[in-house]
Amino acid sequence: MSVSLRPALEATIAKTELARVESPRGFDAIVVGAGASGGMAALQLTAAGLDVLVLDAGWRDGFLQAPLRTATAALVRNIADPRLQTILPPKLVDYGTRALKLMGRLHQPVQTRCFAWPLAPDSFVCDRDRPYRVEEGEFHWFRTEQLGGKMIVPGHGRQYYRMGPRDLHPGDSLSPAWPLDPGELTRWYQDVEHLLGVTGEAEHDIPPERQVRPNASEQDAIIRIRRRWPTVRPMIGRSAAPLDSLGLSAAGERLWVRQGAIASQVLVDEGGVATGVRFVDRASRSVREARAPLVFLCASALESTRILMASEPPAGSIGARSGALGRHLMDHVILSGEGVGGALPGEPVENTPGRCVYLPRLDLRDGAVDGATQTRGHGAQLYRWSIGQGRSWFLCNSFAEMLPSPENRVTLDRERRDAFGLPTLRIRCQHSPAELARGEDQGRVLRELGEVFGVKFTRLLAGPATPGTAIHECGTARMGEDPANSVLDPFNQCWDAKGLYVTDGASFPSQGAQNPTLTILALTARSGGAARA
Numbered sequence: 115m116s117v118s119l120r121p122a123l124e125a126t127i128a129k130t131e132l133a134r135v136e137s138p139r140g141f142d143a144i145v146v147g148a149g150a151s152g153g154m155a156a157l158q159l160t161a162a163g164l165d166v167l168v169l170d171a172g173w174r175d176g177f178l179q180a181p182l183r184t185a186t187a188a189l190v191r192n193i194a195d196p197r198l199q200t201i202l203p204p205k206l207v208d209y210g211t212r213a214l215k216l217m218g219r220l221h222q223p224v225q226t227r228c229f230a231w232p233l234a235p236d237s238f239v240c241d242r243d244r245p246y247r248v249e250e251g252e253f254h255w256f257r258t259e260q261l262g263g264k265m266i267v268p269g270h271g272r273q274y275y276r277m278g279p280r281d282l283h284p285g286d287s288l289s290p291a292w293p294l295d296p297g298e299l300t301r302w303y304q305d306v307e308h309l310l311g312v313t314g315e316a317e318h319d320i321p322p323e324r325q326v327r328p329n330a331s332e333q334d335a336i337i338r339i340r341r342r343w344p345t346v347r348p349m350i351g352r353s354a355a356p357l358d359s360l361g362l363s364a365a366g367e368r369l370w371v372r373q374g375a376i377a378s379q380v381l382v383d384e385g386g387v388a389t390g391v392r393f394v395d396r397a398s399r400s401v402r403e404a405r406a407p408l409v410f411l412c413a414s415a416l417e418s419t420r421i422l423m424a425s426e427p428p429a430g431s432i433g434a435r436s437g438a439l440g441r442h443l444m445d446h447v448i449l450s451g452e453g454v455g456g457a458l459p460g461e462p463v464e465n466t467p468g469r470c471v472y473l474p475r476l477d478l479r480d481g482a483v484d485g486a487t488q489t490r491g492h493g494a495q496l497y498r499w500s501i502g503q504g505r506s507w508f509l510c511n512s513f514a515e516m517l518p519s520p521e522n523r524v525t526l527d528r529e530r531r532d533a534f535g536l537p538t539l540r541i542r543c544q545h546s547p548a549e550l551a552r553g554e555d556q557g558r559v560l561r562e563l564g565e566v567f568g569v570k571f572t573r574l575l576a577g578p579a580t581p582g583t584a585i586h587e588c589g590t591a592r593m594g595e596d597p598a599n600s601v602l603d604p605f606n607q608c609w610d611a612k613g614l615y616v617t618d619g620a621s622f623p624s625q626g627a628q629n630p631t632l633t634i635l636a637l638t639a640r641s642g643g644a645a646r647a
């Protein structure tokens with residue numbers, strides 16, 4: 115959480131010395147990762163009166179340790195600054211950005227492909243230090259290492275949607291039902307939306323924390339869409355600024371936060387009970403251990419699974435018994451387009467982060483029948499803002515569910531180690547023929563929307579972007595009713611290790627078409643409640 119560390123959090127970080135982290139006193143709970151899920155876990159557990167240690171990998175090398183990387187990052191951040199962009203000639207900005215991206219690729223060949231990289235290059239991992247290998251297909255694994263995780267990257271979409279009964283209990287053979295009653299999540303969704311202060315319109319007939327009315331430009335968009343497709347139900351997207359959960363937790367005295375702590379293994383005793391976490395301390399480059407009977411793995415979907423796989427209790431990787439560990443990797447099938455349109459009603463319209471018109475189930479736009487295909491439809495998030503001289507910018511992201519396939523998976527490569535000596539991941543991920551066919555319909559939608567809004571596209575994807583591009587990766591340690599085919603129980607506790615919870619997107623049995631973070635937060639809050647009961 116870069117510049118805005120609250121004083122209480124700074125004091126918390128300062129008090130978390132290695133001697134306390136490793137002391138035999140231990141903690142009541144350890145949370146691995148301080149992103150969306152880790153922050154929520156820390157908030158829940160400290161509020162329940164537990165002493166909680168958060169271990170987060172985030173670390174900034176100084177200029178002397180990484181001169182080229184830090185200098186490039188500083189230049190990239192400056193050139194992405196809108197104030198500078200209004201002063202410099204556009205061509206210079208364009209050439210400068212391209213040149214710096216090329217330099218960035220030396221250390222971050224994957225991360226530079228993320229649209230948000232120029233806004234915060236040093237929030238993203240160094241791919242040279244933390245590599246992975248794609249075995250088959252393609253996968254962009256975008257990762258940040260910092261307090262606040264991906265949620266605080268500038269350019270974050272800030273979209274928060276609930277999964278509905280149809281997503282959680284689909285009643286078809288395309289994915290398993292989630293091991294919970296859909297109504298069970300309602301209370302946790304409400305709590306989280308309240309903390310976030312979600313604004314927008316009602317979804318599944320449920321109002322957000324603060325309802326907003328469409329402005330003139332949004333009203334115009336809604337009218338145009340309804341005129342073109344009377345069956346589509348556009349709504350104002352549900353958005354919120356990032357939640358400073360660690361800042362909130364630090365206000366009590368029960369939080370400890372260690373940065374630059376890369377968790378390598380969960381420790382489990384012979385009785386199958388979690389006892390702590392082993393980690394590499396970046397400052398001293400040494401291997402350390404912290405103790406607690408409760409461990410929350412919240413390092414983001416694939417990293418949490420990597421840690422499970424690398425943990426080696428006497429019986430092998432934790433959670434591997436069912437054969438489901440590492441399988442059912444998903445990321446939304448995403449297509450996007452952007453370009454220039456005409457003046458907007460109510461000019462000038464600001465580019466307000468998170469504010470958009472959401473078009474759920476656009477696959478049903480011409481009266482198509484629900485469930486007629488082997489896929490679950492798609493929705494789109496539509497952004498428009500003024501760019502002067504009677505012109506506007508149009509940006510649309512279309513998201514569709516990737517179904518959980520056992521073939522899309524990660525495995526542990528013990529031969530290939532990262533810069534800290536940790537085993538790395540091999541990833542296999544491909545779109546199915548049905549997903550590719552549906553991607554064609556998503557592309558059609560983008561072109562049709564372009565016609566509706568009179569947009570001249572400057573970028574329009576012809577087919578689904580490389581898996582991982584949506585940055586909504588989920589699955590690989592799914593929850594379920596049966597230890598024979600799942601890694602986690604219905605409360606996200608590992609079947610193989612009492613006291614070990616995995617509450618990030620790794621736990622999703624399927625992903626719906628909604629952006630995942632609200633559900634990650636709700637699941638984490640629910641597990642926090644279960645763990646302390």
Ligand SMILES: Cc1cc2nc3c(=O)[nH]c(=O)nc-3n(C[C@H](O)[C@H](O)[C@H](O)COP(=O)(O)OP(=O)(O)OC[C@H]3O[C@@H](n4cnc5c(N)ncnc54)[C@H](O)[C@@H]3O)c2cc1C
Pocket residue numbers: 146147148149150151152169170171172230256257258259260261262263264265267268269270271272273274375376377378412413414415417421585586618619629630631632634
């Ligand atoms: C540009 C962008 C836009 C997005 N827009 C949206 C959106 O509009 N809506 C939405 O729902 N989602 C969106 N997402 C995705 C969303 O941010 C993620 O779903 C969410 O952040 C996942 O939370 P997490 O806690 O699982 O992981 P993260 O936020 O990635 O946090 C993981 C944390 O774990 C730490 N960590 C990693 N490895 C280790 C380790 N080995 N040991 C210790 N700590 C470790 C990291 O430092 C980090 O703090 C977006 C993502 C990006 C990058």
